[in-house]
Amino acid sequence: MVTMLIMSLAMPFFLTPVMAQEATKAATEAAPKVEMAKDVYFKTEGPVSGNPVPELKAADYPSYNLPYPLSENRILIWSIAQQHLYFGSFVLAVPIFCMIIELVGLLTKDPVMAKKYDDLAHLLVKISLTAYSVTAILGGLLLFSFITLYPDFFKYISSLFRPVMHIYALLFLAESGTLYIYYYGWDRMAHGFAKWMHACLGVLLNVFGSVLMMLANSWASFMMSPAGVDEQGRFLGNIWNVLHNALWNPLNVHRIIGNMVFGGGIVAAYAAYKFLAAKNMEEKAYYDWMGYIAMFMAVGSLIPLPFAGYWLMREVYGFRQQMGITLMGGLLAWLFIIQAVLIGALFFSTNYYLFNGMERMRGAEKYQKYIKYILFLTTAAFIVWLTPHTLVMRPAELKAIGGQQHPIIGNFGVMSAKNGAVNTMIMTTIISFLLYQRSNKIITVKWEAWGNAALVAMFAVALVNNWWLAIYGYFIPANVRVGLSVPQVMGTLTTLFVGSAINIAMMKGSKLTGPIEWGKISVRSQYALFALAVSFTWLMALMGYIRSSVRLFWHVMEVFRDTSPWAFTHTIGFAANVMSMNVMAFWLFVLFVFWLGELTSKHAVAEARKEAARPVMAGGSE
């Protein structure tokens, strides 16, 4: 119903490509004097329907007279946009989890577990409600900052994306309406058909949320890879082309998966916070379980994320090779080394958490002896993964080393080796996971030896295939080498899906050595969850900066020049400090939100206790 309403509102704005062509054809026949121009990306002709980009001078950027670096408008926009994106990312990820967990609860046969899942989904929405309003406030702040600090730029962008921006605002109405019905109707729609209706609302909430994000993504991707305009930036009458620019879809995919890792990390951090603050074993057990589920979701999304990132980078190279080189082998290359360290931190903290999680189960001892080998492989891969390749050198250093690349060391730190390394890290994490799942079970299927042999053989083949391709990549030209990532990925994904399937089949009918003792886990493991969440926050700040700064002195790549006094690229050290400040600010904010949640729940618990302690009147109806 709401969808139909939105669709009917949106239809006049979003002509489908065929209708748009007919409309432009009709327009050209009626008025032959319309000037035609060529689309910078699609290379099609279209009627000029907008103004060219303005020619700006340094004085056209009104800034506050604040001490440096706050005198630079971009620092203000950067920080506000970063905070808005953090919270926005969180409120988009939580409904995805709710949708999945609620469905799992609906499909679970055991009524106790079904209720447990359903309550968890309900709790997650409650956590996100505060974050939802914070996101909206930060969005308002960002909008006012754009209007006041970059008036000419914003005028241009909003004239181009006029219908998109209106639909964006209308979708907010639809999303918040759905969210409130979803949250406040939870108990009323708890049974039978109404419960399925409620689950449908969860799907609808995600449709609105995803479309919102995709519309906002189109503004950022347009700035990187413009389409639908001519060389002077004049709109060519087809908003569909502006929306479907070259990097829109890769960015959509990468951000949806990234949101899920980020949201899972925040929920895991919330659970860790509650675990550490828990007063009794029952609470500990609950929050330990919640932290595990959140971590499971985060890591489940973390495994495909590098592949989506690789695709995004391939598309960047495909759009403008120079942009790709600036990112990976030029001005911003060392930021990618920092990225490698942070990704390594994610995989280490995940493995550490899983190793610690084995303590919940009796019978895990037989697998703990493998931890040191898994750790060794992961560490070796991590070292290859973070080796730098492009050095920034003075002429004297260049001479001493014998050119831009040292004859021997110059072979290290190239993408071929790193692809092999990251696939190794993903596979060792999968092995940790398979062992963790088996920890409290004694396998009883007859083909146990064959099953284990198949698993070992599959991982061995995948790892050797992966390392061989990483070495082979050194001997072939770059354009062929890029294609090698496909068999490497296929190997890794095979171990993930086939390995999980064999493992699950082997655990059928197995004897339990005891239930999982939730809550019996080291305090250190909870700090690993914090490390996971903070590393990911840092990673988002880092990669967001890289994505924006690759435009160098362009507002809109090769169309709209940035002529502000601060159109230079920051030093890596300065940029890293701004990122870290943003991470700190966000976590202080998040802890405040957690603390707020604590206040309301304490009140509810106190009320319930008072109610329970109330003396019952003799002969009363109660």
Add this chain to the structure above:
Amino acid sequence: MDKIRQNAGPILYIIVCIVSIWFFYF
């Protein structure tokens, strides 16, 4: 007919999912 009525919830859910996927196919 009774079978459809009994499973109206899951059927509705699947329809909503299919329509959503069609919508993204945006």
